[in-house]
Amino acid sequence: MKKSILFIFSAALLFPACKKDPKFTPDMLGGSSELYDPSFYTPEKYLISAAKPNPTPDEAKKPVIIVVHGYSATTFEWNEFRTWAGGRTDFVISQVLLGGHGLDYTNFKSATWQIWKQPIMDEYSKLEQEGYTNISLAGSSTGATLLLEMLADGYFNNHIKPRHVFMVDPIIIPANKTLSLVDPLGPVIGYTTVDNSAGEEKYYFHYRPYESLQQLNNVINIVRKQLQDGVTLPANCTLKVFKADKDDTADPVSAVLIYLGTKTSTGAKVNVQLINSSLHVFTRLALHDPAPTTQDVKNQTDAFTDIANTITY
């Protein structure tokens, strides 16, 4: 970490106008249209608004949970929740693909965080228009940050109120503090790379362009300041934060900022649970290398059970 900072500093001094384009292989997300997120081709398999645009009165009352993945990820990040829910019929899951994500690198590079957020608002708004009345939200990593921004920005003032909001490893403070320097140094480094496992390469961008890292830095700074000023949840809405206590992407202190900066409509503190885990987005275990431990599996099951029990209570 320290070496990388020194390297970036020296690179900034020596190569002030260097900008590179990454090389993709066909096995990488962004390298081939065959690897586009499947929700792009078959939204009805992922979005409840597309699958059931005309719900019966009973279906409209059933809990719907919109699940939102994180930065540089895809709908894959919440697939295990759908698998875990299996044949349950007491709630339904709507998996949103963030704007600019899951397609090609050019889209990813040019998308702002407002574009990332748009599909969440689109799905929420469509469900509301279609008559769904019991909607909850869950976000992982940057997905959670975007949900916080929507809460702070008053999006729900003119919409039906969400029943419950869940956050899995939200990022307000990055573990890698070099992100705070991305504005001046980003144009020098061009992009960063991520050590994905071979399987993850299909679902998570291997390259992170500095433009999108700047967007990430922008949105976490905006939300941090919103939390400083105070965020109040909509009436009767609950918030539960699950945060791994060791996380090399979203610093665990992110949970502290949310705890200090958010309150319910009655002024109560929100619910935060620290999880004994060193995985970022501990609810996504598929394709991890090394393989998840027994504790990791328990953490995932416990969180899914908690979410499902809460929205169906």
Add this chain to the structure above:
Amino acid sequence: MRKILPLLIAAHIFAFCKPAAAQVHTFDVGLRFQKSIGLYYENGVTGQYNLTRRWALGVTYVTSRLGTAWGTNAIKQDNVLASGTYKFRPAYALQPFLRGNLGYFTADYGSPMFDSLPHTSAIASVDGGISYQFKLPVKVNLSLGYNAITGNGASGAGTLYPVFYQLSVTYNITKL
């Protein structure tokens, strides 16, 4: 021209400003205003003892309580530092300087629930900048610094950020 004018003025001040009487065995006390890039304003007090013409020793306390956390939900965090400063051009009013700092950081997370998270840390940082001695016994320091110890999500305090800048305004109390 508009862009280079400030540089020309700065160069003029740097090259031609009049020599000042070198201060030895004097004590400057004052206020420090600090901002971590990407995080909080932390303000407080500082004292510098001018040991020789070139060397000064100092102590500083800065806190977000007097900065971003004042009246907000930001984390209340405190930094106590001891420092050693080397001054270049000690005979001049405008002095570039380099400073090494060692200290202790602690943050209040507001609930025992977070006791298991790292909330204290050693501080080891360097900063460099310029100091200007006015005719009044007032000195202004501007510097840019680098924190060698930061949190990484697994260890270290999460709200210790790597790069900061600061302004100090001090008064030579030995002139009182």
